[in-house]
Amino acid sequence: MDKQDTNNAVLEYQNNGHKKNGAVAPIPYPVSPLLQPVDYGDDFDFRQFLSVMRRRAWLILGVITVGMGAVTFNTFSQEKIYLSKFRLLVEPVNSDNSVSDLARSLPGNFGSGSGELDYATQIQVLRSPELLQKVIQPLQQQYPNLNYNTLLSNLSITRPGETKILEVSYQNPDPDQIEAVLEQLSSVYLEYSLADRQTNVRQGLQFIDEQLPDLQQEVDTLQAELQQFRQNYNFTEPEIHFNQLAQKAATLEQQRFQLQQEMAQAQTRLQSLQGGSGALAALENSETYQQVLGQLRSVEANIAKESTRFQEGSLNIQVLREERQNLLPILQQEAERVGATQVTDAANQLRILQARIPSLNQAQAEVEQSFQNLAVLNRLYTDLQRRLGISTEALTELLARRQALQVQAAQTEIPWEVIEDATRPNLPISPNIQRSLMLGFIASSVLGVGAALLLDKLTDVYYSPDDLKNRTKLPLLANIPYEEQHGMAGTTASSLPPMLRVQRWLASLIPASTTRTWQKMTGGDQPYGYGYYGASAFSESLRVLHTNLKLLSADRPLRSVIIASALPGDGKSTIALNLAPTAAILGQKVLLVDSDMRRPQVAQRLNLNQKQGLSTVITNNSNETEIDNYLQKPMPLVDFSVLPAGDLPPDPAKLLASQKMQHLVKDFERTFDLVVYDTPPVLGLADASLLASHTDGVILVVTLNKTTRSAVSQAIATFKQANIPILGLVANSQTKGTSSSSYSYSYYGSQSKKRQ
Structure with a gap:
């Protein structure tokens, strides 16, 4: 149920039974707001997480299965890719290379001016079309599809760390092509290194030859000036x-x-x-x-x-x-x-x-x-x-470098060296089946868990009693298990007369000991009377609810409670209708008041007179003697009375907020041990809040897997804002197997049957 459906249900509940001359009677009293966005304050709870995993196990397994199937298909359908590489030593390992150092230290860009190779630039040169075309041309006939873009996209040239090594790798589906391309690359790169060195040396010699005449003339001029100075001033030192x-x-x-x-x-x-x-x-x-x-x-x-x-x-x-x-x-x-x-x-x-x-x-x-x-x-x-010293030193250095470059120009040794040859690859690098399947499983699991959490969040309901208790931080008074006929199993309700249907319902609430007492008093042989069908899990859960209510306030027993729910259809009337006779059977004098004067259900379910009830008492301003005339007793042997809602008034909230209603609440508390009020839903209506402010507290009924968390949170906030005590929650199971306590209830119910 989404928020729009929830609001529509509340509006329908408000309008039902209150039309007069075709118009809806106004409600002049404050009402609880319709469903609003509420922050649940959901912190991470590992137990809730495990609960979600259990609830959505099939969804998670489905997502994992689909994901793994897609990953497996994609992995095994991929084309196999192979890779091989070779390594080049592009600089001497040690620094004892004076000739090369002299060449590199010269200006004019015929060496690295700083004495160190610019690896980033060098790698870009090795990837340039000029060099790669020399690799492609010899292989073009054997591999027609090989071109510059293909070669460049599959070629990788890197420098491992801070080493003086270049690592050249190539990948392709064809291992033979990889081997041929890498062999051609190594040959082209070695030839390039030799040609590059010769070019650098020639540029260096040309630069030195251009600088030597001017530098020699400068040295000669300075020497002459120094000699003339000494002669003129008779100056030695x-x-x-x-x-x-x-x-x-x-x-x-x-x-x-x-x-x-x-x-x-x-x-x-x-x-x-x-x-x-x-x-x-x-x-x-x-x-x-x-x-x-x-x-x-x-x-x-x-x-x-x-x-x-x-x-x-x-x-x-x-x-x-x-x-x-x-x-x-x-x-x-x-x-x-x-x-x-x-x-x-x-x-x-x-x-x-x-x-x-x-x-x-x-x-x-x-x-x-x-x-x-x-x-x-x-x-x-x-x-x-x-x-003169600077010029002489520069001249001497140029002469020394010129001589060194002349020696270097005569060398034919290749500067670069292949330290690791390329080999024909045998094992593919892609697809990596183990890695792909592992990553696919992890991704599918994460996606499945995420989908489960998202679906659980979007569903916006309580899935279990523990989930309800943990999220609301309120005591859970009882967990009502699912039971189709509330103890009338084996017989279709519509096939029985109304009184017999009520009799069987009441019989399900009475313990076996009371049944045996009734048999002794009536001499009956288990007719359709109390206890004929034994104590069911449903009735046991109601006794647990009654016991927990008594334990809530041992010093001052609870005299009046409101049975409320956030939305229509949560089972509040069913809980009120069964809690009251349960308390009466257990020895209390109980009054069930149907204060839902919009959609009353108590009289209809118990086959009582609906015309005379709460609205009649308030409207007629009846005294205590007259009130007794409106009380109906559907159940002999126990002190259980019912005050129906009566005729539907045009403004129920006005009656519930009246002084007469307040006096009635006090009178009922003095007369009865326990007064149970069945009220309309909380959201959108002020009835429950108006009445609850004069009672001992509220029991909020929540249907698992149906009532939205936002609606429950809004209802709780409404009561807290009005300083109305919330005694606790009742988890109402909507389907079989929802209740985590059904086993224990059924167990004790079966034991009761055996005792009978």
Whole structure:
């Protein structure tokens, strides 16, 4: 039953029996909503999964059988494919190959510039039409169907890992063609490797020959510039010039230190001789003395100047010192002549020393300038040396490579090597029967299980009592097994009078002990009375339901319960009709109230008067004494009363929501031990909710393999939203074999028959 059918059934139930003057009476009270999408909260349950597998075993086996049949047919009908391969070593295993390294390292794309083979590009070259046509042409006559596209589609060239090996494989239905193609491929590829190397070598030699003249000219030019630089600046090595200048600077600094010491001594001596100031003044006024003194100063200056250029023992220095020695006596004579010998000597000595200071300063300045010039010259010299070194090294390397390439050009050895030959294949690679059948079985199994789960999900019903209990998370009070006539087996119901049919139905609910008591009281010999047919599995399940209800609230016994269902046709009236007399037989004072004033069934099934009932009591506002007149007792010997629905009112919900109905519920609870209410379905109608709010709770009847899970979930949500306690569920089996507890019920039923 899909959702549309469910909604139609509810609407039909609402409209049935409530037409007045051709119109449907309005329902002014809130009603339970029609079926809405509900999230069941279905988490994975392994037990539910196994249950689905058992229920859908034939579907799963069917899908697996069909799938395996298709896979088997496809596998054995496929054309057999063979494969063979050979391997090429395309680079040396070790790196000790200087000639090849030189060739590969040269620019100009006549080798791999990085020294490593570009395998991706190389594989594309080997798959190019230019090379593959050389393979096809010799084989075209033997294999006319062989062309470039066919060869390329079945050809595979790969590099295993990071090795220096290329693996060439070819597949085809013809093993002989595979062997012929691979032999031709290996031959073509080896010839290509040799031709490729020769081409690379020729390109390398051509490149070197083009570069050598320019590089040689550059080296010659730099050598000439370096030679001219050395000649112009008398420059050999920067380090030597630096050491010489440093030595001169140190010498001049030492001379300055000595000069300062001598000047200090001369100054001290002169001051000590200052007492004879007249003689000193005479010497200063003497032209001869001053002339000789000037010559002496000039000689001293020349000595200081030449000392920066020549060594101490050089000829120029010696000549100047000799000239100086010649002037000193003359100066002395002149000083004596003027009478100031000692003072003059001291003064002359001081003046001579002072005359050396300018020349010494000039010499130090020249050395400092030489240091600065040396830095510039050193930079120029180093730059020339670097450029010459680079050019010379490049020239030497080109010459070495040229020689190596010339040697390599003379070689005829094939660069690549076949390390694994191709062989004629004997076993096909496809189809892989074992693998195909295994994958087919796995795929078929998964598809079968998926189809079973999908079908189980789309069916949207409860399949077993355990399924019902696990999904709703509510207690299962009883599992009612399937029984066609509810204990009247062996006799067709329509062939019996109404009272006899009711009598037999009641007899199925009474234990054997009660039957024997009845026989003693009536003296009968098992007429169509109570217990004639024994206790069936159906009646045993009702006793279990009654027992579970009593156990639900041991401290405060349940006095009133609602028997409800989510949808019409779930068997709620049957459960109510059988639960009430069962409780009465077991010793309780029971009242069965047919509160379904839309489609009442209790009076019809028990062959009672339908005209007077619940609607009459509420409408007439009857008191307790008058109510007893409407109660009917279909079953002697036990305290079992029935209040039929009465005439169908235009608005049943209004009657059930009235204050009179609330008082009736309380009065019934005080008068009877158990009051059972049969109500309309929950979805789309408010009747059950209005009445259940004043009772002890609801028993929800669910028909296995019929009632949808969405409808049950919606009904449960309706009761929970109204804070109406749900006492539990009753699983009503629709077909034989649905109940998992039918064995135990039947077992005890058969034992009852034996005891009779």
